[in-house]
Amino acid sequence: MTFTDVPTVVVNNFLGTIITSTGVESLSANSVVGSITLGADLETVSITGVVDADVASNTGPAITITDHTNIESLTVAGDVTGVSVSGATNLLTAVISADVEGTISFNNNDDLETLTLTGGADLTLGALSTTVETIAA
Numbered sequence: 001m002t003f004t005d006v007p008t009v010v011v012n013n014f015l016g017t018i019i020t021s022t023g024v025e026s027l028s029a030n031s032v033v034g035s036i037t038l039g040a041d042l043e044t045v046s047i048t049g050v051v052d053a054d055v056a057s058n059t060g061p062a063i064t065i066t067d068h069t070n071i072e073s074l075t076v077a078g079d080v081t082g083v084s085v086s087g088a089t090n091l092l093t094a095v096i097s098a099d100v101e102g103t104i105s106f107n108n109n110d111d112l113e114t115l116t117l118t119g120g121a122d123l124t125l126g127a128l129s130t131t132v133e134t135i136a137a
Helices: none
Strands: 008-011 018-020 026-032 044-049 062-066 073-080 082-086 093-096 104-107 114-117 125-129 134-136
Touching (some): 018 026, 044 062, 062 073
Parallel strands (some): 026 044, 044 073, 062 082, 073 093, 082 104, 093 114, 104 125, 114 134
């Protein structure tokens, strides 16, 4: 599914590729199994990763956000392989409640004020090279 010039996109129970392009300011997707291409205009992203029953691995998708300077709010839930966020210079709040198989990494997100980690017991914060006012776990 590809979206352009739709300010708010909500994708429920779709297990394929999601692409947001220009004009998409908010994305909510509740059944992410693979890659998501995030457009430059996104300000709010809420992703719930799920395990794809048709694939041999039993982990959810890897969530990678790089150099998206408009994102202000990020929520990741469900099952994911890892979370990596870098260069999201306007990101204010991130909530990771997912069961994360690998590591969680936040780098060079200059405006990040609050990082909340509430996922499974095996959460590993791999890298945090951003000053954060509040970290809740």
